[in-house]
Amino acid sequence: MAAFSLLPSAHIAPKPTLHFIKASTSDLPKTSPSPPSTKPQLPSHKPHHNIREEARLHNAATVTTNHPRFSAKYVPFTSITGPSSSDESYSLDEIVYRSQSGSLLDVQHDMSALKHFDGAYWRNLFDSRVGKTTWPFGSGVWSKKEWVLPEIDDDDIISAFEGNSNLFWAERYGKDFLGMNDLWVKHCGISHTGSFKDLGMTVLVSQVNRLRKMNKPVVGVGCASTGDTSAALSAYCAAAGIPSLVFLPANRISMAQLVQPIANGAFVLSIDTDFDGCMQLIREVTAELPIYLANSLNSLRLEGQKTAAIEILQQFDWEVPDWVIVPGGNLGNIYAFYKGFSMCKELGLVDKIPRLVCAQAANANPLYLYFKSGWKDFHPVKAKTTFASAIQIGDPVSIDRAVYALKNSNGIVEEATEEELMDAMAQADSTGMFTCPHTGVALTALNKLRRSGVIGPTDRTVVVSTAHGLKFTHSKIDYHSKNIKDMACRLANPPVQVTADFGSVMDVLKKYLLSKSH
Ligand SMILES: Cc1ncc(COP(=O)(O)O)c(C=O)c1O
Numbered sequence: 089m090a091a092f093s094l095l096p097s098a099h100i101a102p103k104p105t106l107h108f109i110k111a112s113t114s115d116l117p118k119t120s121p122s123p124p125s126t127k128p129q130l131p132s133h134k135p136h137h138n139i140r141e142e143a144r145l146h147n148a149a150t151v152t153t154n155h156p157r158f159s160a161k162y163v164p165f166t167s168i169t170g171p172s173s174s175d176e177s178y179s180l181d182e183i184v185y186r187s188q189s190g191s192l193l194d195v196q197h198d199m200s201a202l203k204h205f206d207g208a209y210w211r212n213l214f215d216s217r218v219g220k221t222t223w224p225f226g227s228g229v230w231s232k233k234e235w236v237l238p239e240i241d242d243d244d245i246i247s248a249f250e251g252n253s254n255l256f257w258a259e260r261y262g263k264d265f266l267g268m269n270d271l272w273v274k275h276c277g278i279s280h281t282g283s284f285k286d287l288g289m290t291v292l293v294s295q296v297n298r299l300r301k302m303n304k305p306v307v308g309v310g311c312a313s314t315g316d317t318s319a320a321l322s323a324y325c326a327a328a329g330i331p332s333l334v335f336l337p338a339n340r341i342s343m344a345q346l347v348q349p350i351a352n353g354a355f356v357l358s359i360d361t362d363f364d365g366c367m368q369l370i371r372e373v374t375a376e377l378p379i380y381l382a383n384s385l386n387s388l389r390l391e392g393q394k395t396a397a398i399e400i401l402q403q404f405d406w407e408v409p410d411w412v413i414v415p416g417g418n419l420g421n422i423y424a425f426y427k428g429f430s431m432c433k434e435l436g437l438v439d440k441i442p443r444l445v446c447a448q449a450a451n452a453n454p455l456y457l458y459f460k461s462g463w464k465d466f467h468p469v470k471a472k473t474t475f476a477s478a479i480q481i482g483d484p485v486s487i488d489r490a491v492y493a494l495k496n497s498n499g500i501v502e503e504a505t506e507e508e509l510m511d512a513m514a515q516a517d518s519t520g521m522f523t524c525p526h527t528g529v530a531l532t533a534l535n536k537l538r539r540s541g542v543i544g545p546t547d548r549t550v551v552v553s554t555a556h557g558l559k560f561t562h563s564k565i566d567y568h569s570k571n572i573k574d575m576a577c578r579l580a581n582p583p584v585q586v587t588a589d590f591g592s593v594m595d596v597l598k599k600y601l602l603s604k605s606h
Pocket residue numbers: 283314316317384415416417418419420421422478479524526554555
């Protein structure tokens with residue numbers, strides 16, 4: 089193993105009161121802005137190690153250095169205070185989802201240890217890990233490991249190299265439909281299981297892997313789901329060899345989503361209730377049985393999901409967009425974005441955060457109604473059927489997190505009717521994307537804010553696309569066949585039936601070309 093300089097620069101001089109650990113070469117403070125090497129040097133007689141073994145070798149060959157110990161713990165969270173600084177806290181190795189008073193928890197990082205390094209250090213470190221296959225940093229989540237689960241052993245990590253998703257410049261959509269020139273779509277759904285849930289699930293399942301190795305009582309991992317959480321949970325558990333159990337609302341999720349946990353070997357319960365009913369049941373069951381709760385009530389999930397925000401900044405070369413629009417259901421993700429942006433600001437990678445917009449389906453809009461009441465009255469709703477089926481949620485568990493995120497980002501909540509969201513999805517698809525209905529909800533919010541002038545023509549805006557359109561082909565088929573009651577489906581593009589002779593084919597082609605020529 090090569091020797092490394094341990095001399096920190098003046099601005100990152102270690103403070104004597106901190107705990108010190110053995111640090112790997114990739115963790116060492118750098119005196120120059122050049123990115124640190126993350127590739128271990130292998131002994132020449134063993135050329136065929138896999139990447140996990142390479143990381144193991146690399147970590148074994150560490151040197152003791154004056155490096156602060158990064159750590160994180162659970163603390164209570166409320167919509168007023170955010171993460172609390174009270175004495176109540178829990179180790180991440182405990183199985184706990186709520187505080188003593190019943191409030192949500194948050195993963196709180198030791199920010200003073202992270203502040204030991206300046207913003208330039210973190211930017212360089214994160215940038216240096218992109219596009220590599222080094223374990224576990226090839227993942228967009230684990231490339232930010234120090235900010236996610238700093239204490240987990242690389243060997244315990246279960247990753248599909250999720251994240252690093254495309255930030256798509258929506259050139260034509262922005263120009264033709266919104267008069268915008270700086271519109272971007274963060275394709276979080278182009279991912280291992282087809283949604284942003286992979287980002288959180290790699291963290292949660294990795295921690296479960298660690299807990300099981302510590303002989304903690306975790307026989308399986310369970311969730312309630314509208315489709316995407318269950319797909320991610322079952323895939324990551326299958327990769328780890330851990331049993332997964334999923335509670336699905338019968339007949340309320342797409343076939344493509346239903347088949348995912350089935351194929352990955354999960355124990356699938358199809359329950360005759362809605363998502364909120366399934367969520368209630370899984371909470372009761374996980375309180376009784378050694379089943380670890382994988383929904384975003386569990387704040388570990390959000391640690392992975394927040395990396396999408398960091399990634400957006402990274403993809404803009406650490407320039408901050410004006411707006412980020414996120415579709416909301418159980419409302420963990422809007423807080424995850426807020427947390428990712430806030431950490432970047434607090435640790436000096438950027439100097440501000442974007443304004444956040446949470447977009448809901450009008451048929452499942454408890455946050456929208458709360459926002460419209462001036463944050464006075466929150467009432468869960470009975471969510472009605474929506475094409476954006478993954479956000480058909482009336483009693484979101486992370487309501488307090490969402491309120492905190494929106495209040496602290498000068499945020500806005502918008503809603504989309506069924507017709508609006510389906511038209512927006514079809515319009516985006518007509519410019520070359522293949523979006524899901526939830527992205528249609530976010531695009532509708534953009535449309536409304538753009539038309540009212542709240543979002544300006546040159547504002548740099550990011551719409552978060554949360555799932556792959558291929559999971560929702562049934563809704564696209566209904567739309568393009570004009571097979572939806574009370575909906576004009578004005579952008580429908582049904583196939584033309586034509587008889588198999590040259591003349592008929594020529595007739596329809598000429599008609600089509602004529603329609604395009606003026
Ligand atoms: C595709 C999709 N989009 C958006 C959401 C909303 O995310 P959240 O529940 O974190 O608000 C979900 C899940 O709830 C989802 O599956």
